Every structure is written in structure tokens, then in C-alpha cells.
């Protein structure tokens with residue numbers, strides 16, 4: 077007699093999977109829909125240098141459900157797999173394996189060998205990913221995936237960068253990063269988190285004399301060495317500020333912080349912060365005098381009255397917030413500190429001194445000028461290098477940016493056409509992010525990534541290259557099997573059309589979020605091949621990922637869609 081009632085889901089599922097495999101059921105289902113209207117899905121690419129986790133199964137189950145439903149409703153739902161393969165996390169894993177941890181050591185080891193290791197590592201767990209994907213019955217084409225490290229993919233990325241360049245939206249600026257002056261290297265947020273220590277340092281209240289010499293702006297800082305690079309003072313537009321007579325000295329500060337004053341005072345005037353905008357003042361020192369707008373009061377919403385005086389000393393070279401607000405207000409830029417963390421030669425009395433050792437001398441200099449109001453010990457958490465225990469500096473490094481702030485309105489507008497689930501993300505987490513969008517810091521001073529295709533000449537000419545063919549047209553001699561990665565791309569030299577000199581590529585690679593955001597066009601090697609398939613598959617009908625991708629992949633897709641494919 078035949079046994080009934082023995083239900084084993086495991087065995088049943090495996091039998092079905094076996095049947096699908098034998099009959100090529102997934103691809104056959106696509107063939108049977110080949111003339112059906114398309115429903116476009118884009119796979120957000122994972123990185124296979126780590127094992128898949130349970131959260132990946134959740135995301136894949138969602139993707140599969142919607143795609144199957146649409147297939148069964150009569151659509152052709154192509155499902156191309158994808159792999160994200162570049163970026164710092166890949167490099168850090170390889171550094172760990174090689175037991176090295178600095179850029180200097182990578183270069184000693186050799187960029188070619190290092191990148192080879194990175195390339196091998198990104199498919200390390202492909203087998204496990206495939207097994208997981210097949211076992212959970214997610215139908216996706218993993219035999220013909222897009223891969224961000226392929227030449228064709230990178231060439232499409234280059235093409236897109238050139239479009240942005242041609243629109244004048246790719247520029248060179250500065251990025252403020254946590255930096256170890258001894259190791260000569262930037263630290264990631266993750267690395268920085270490992271090295272906080274509690275320290276007590278002098279905090280200082282300093283007086284900036286107004287242009288008409290009738291009063292002083294009173295400002296406060298916990299890093300006296302950054303005062304050498306002061307170029308602006310920031311006040312809150314809506315807070316109430318006061319002018320006081322403090323035992324014969326006329327001071328301006330926020331009303332809520334009057335208790336920090338020493339001795340008696342009388343209030344002479346009250347006014348909102350915005351009335352101070354544009355007022356000029358004398359610099360504390362004469363060493364930082366770049367061309368352009370400087371030493372002027374600007375407005376910023378980030379000013380608080382929890383500490384200090386409500387007047388924030390602003391040095392664009394040494395703080396992310398300072399840099400952004402100075403750029404928005406067209407303030408000049410000045411970097412009086414060298415890469416080794418020591419003052420540069422123009423700061424004559426401090427030249428060659430490590431900034432963190434200069435506090436005492438700076439306080440003396442301020443006192444000599446009668447610009448020091450008072451000092452107080454200040455205890456706070458300060459980041460130190462986890463490798464060598466040197467205090468980190470927030471330091472301005474040259475960096476390439478995409479000017480997203482110029483397209484803010486269009487980003488916001490295009491979001492209106494996106495159907496978000498859950499719907500609160502649209503004007504919440506994502507919408508807010510777009511309203512406050514900042515320029516995209518695109519370049520990375522690293523090795524394993526899509527090289528930034530900008531070549532520069534000593535004469536100052538810069539060119540953005542948008543294809544391999546363009547390299548050849550500009551006089552490059554290319555090897556037969558060209559790999560667009562570093563270090564090979566670094567050997568490609570172009571002839572300068574202006575002066576006849578030699579143009580060299582900038583050393584940077586780009587943010588890997590730009591790579592994955594290029595998936596809708598780069599997976600088809602657009603516009604070099606397959607223009608048709610791209611034209612009917614953009615924009616996509618459906619993408620689905622975890623909430624953490626809102627400001628990650630969802631943003632980079634939205635940004636590139638807006639920058640590249642919107643007719644104005």
C-alpha cells in the first residue's frame with residue numbers, strides 16, 4: 077500500500093528545484109514571454125566577499141514575489157543578476173589578509189598585486205550566494221550577471237561621468253576628513269570609532285574686533301590651532317544676540333550665554349542674529365589672507381547655545397560643517413597646515429610645529445595682542461589613531477565632487493514620480509535627504525575602484541575621458557588587453573592639445589556607490605551597445621532593498637537618473 081500523509085517540505089522543495097533545473101524552467105518561462113510587454117526589475121548588487129545572511133533572504137523573497145506575480149500577470153520580467161565588486165570594504169578585507177594597514181604598505185606590496193587580490197576576493201563566496209539563491213527559489217539569472225569590475229561596465233560609468241563633466245557639474249574642491257598626520261592616511265568612520273579617548277584641553281574665548289573698532293565678537297573654540305585658519309564667524313539667524321559693556325569692553329554674543337562673562341556687565345542692545353550678517357571684522361592673525369571674501373559674519377542654523385557664545389569660529393579647512401557653509405557663502409579657503417600635521421612656512425612663528433603642540437604658544441600670541449578673553453579646561457572625547465595613538469586632525473584634502481546642490485529642485489521634483497512603499501519614506505527619510513542634499517564627494521584616494529577618468533596637464537588643462545575610443549583618439553597607445561583598473565590606467569598618457577605636454581590621470585578612484593547607481597545603463601554597456609534594451613528598460617518599474625539603502629543605492633540611482641537622463 078502506498079504511504080500517504082508523510083509530508084516533508086524539504087524533500088518536496090528539493091524535488092521541485094530539481095525539476096526546474098532539469099527543465100530550465102526559469103529561462104523557459106522568459107522565452108515564453110518574449111513578445112509580452114516588459115516589466116522592468118533591477119537587482120541591487122550584493123558583494124560576494126562576505127557570506128550571505130538571513131537579511132539577504134528576506135530581501136530576495138520580496139524581489140521574487142513581485143517579479144513572479146508580474147510574470148504570471150502576463151509580463152516579460154527579465155531578472156539579470158548583479159555583483160558590486162569595488163570599494164574600500166573590499167580593500168580593507170585584503171589588507172587584513174595581508175596583515176598590512178596603510179597606503180604606504182599597499183604601495184610597497186604593489187598596486188597590481190594588491191588589486192589582483194581584491195579582484196579574487198570579491199567572488200570568494202559566489203558559490204554560497206548561488207546555493208542560497210537557488211535553495212530559496214529566487215529566480216534570477218546568475219549565469220549572465222552584470223559585474224561592476226568589467227571593462228564594459230566601467231566604460232559606461234566613464235561615459236556618464238563625461239556627461240556630468242560636460243554639464244559643468246564635476247568640480248574639484250576640498251573634503252574634510254579625519255586624518256592621521258603620522259600614518260599619512262585618512263581614517264574611515266569605522267576606524268575612527270575605535271580610537272576615542274577622554275582628554276582635557278584648553279578651550280578659549282577670543283575677541284574678534286569689528287571693522288569699525290567699536291566692539292568685539294566673542295567666540296569660543298576647543299581647538300586653538302584652528303584659529304590660524306579662521307575666515308568667518310557664524311551666528312544663528314533667529315537667536316537673540318546682545319551688545320554688552322563688560323567692565324569697559326564692548327562685546328557681542330548670544331543672550332542665552334551671558335553667564336560665561338567674567339565680572340559685571342550691562343546690556344546695551346538686543347537684536348536677532350540675522351542683523352549681524354555681512355559685518356566684517358579684523359582677523360586675529362595675518363597669516364591666512366587668501367584672495368576673496370573672508371573675515372565676515374555669516375548665518376547658520378547649526379549654531380547652538382549649549383556651549384560657547386553663539387558665535388562660531390569658522391575655519392573651512394578644518395571642519396565639514398565649516399567647509400560647507402563657507403562654500404555656500406562664497407568664503408575663500410586657506411590651509412596653513414601641511415600633511416604631516418605641522419604648520420606651514422607662512423605661519424612664521426609656528427612653522428614646522430605640530431598643531432596639537434602649539435596651543436600654549438598660540439594662547440601667548442593671542443594674549444600679546446589682547447585678544448584672549450579667557451581660557452577654561454575642557455574635557456571631551458577626542459579621536460586618536462588606532463594604529464599609532466596620534467591625535468587625529470580634521471583635515472581638508474582635495475577631492476572631486478558632483479554638484480548635487482545645483483540639481484536639488486529636480487531631485488525633489490523627480491521624487492514625486494516615485495511610488496514608495498511604505499509611503500512615508502517618500503517625503504520622510506528620502507525626501508528630507510533630498511531637501512538637504514550636499515554635493516557628492518566622488519573621489520577616493522584609493523586603489524580598487526573605477527578610476528576617475530580625468531587627465532590633467534601641467535599647463536592646467538583638464539579633460540574628462542568618456543570612452544576607450546576617446547583615449548585612442550587623444551593619442552594614447554593602448555595594450556591589446558586593456559584593463560581599465562589601476563595601475564594599468566595610470567600608465568596611459570595623453571598629449572595636451574593646448575601646450576603639447578603630457579597629460580596624466582589624477583590618481584583617484586570613485587565612490588563605489590556611483591558604480592552601483594549606474595546599473596540601469598552600465599549593465600547594458602550603454603550607450604556603446606544595446607541602446608534598444610536600455611531605452612525600453614529605463615526607468616525601472618520595480619526595485620526592492622532594505623531600508624538602509626534609502627540613502628545608499630536608492631539615492632545613487634535617483635541622483636544619476638536625474639543628472640543623466642532628464643531632458644531639461
Ligand SMILES: [Zn+2]
Nearest residue numbers: 256259461464
Ligand atoms: Zn596613525
Ligand SMILES: [Zn+2]
Nearest residue numbers: 533535572575
Ligand atoms: Zn598642457
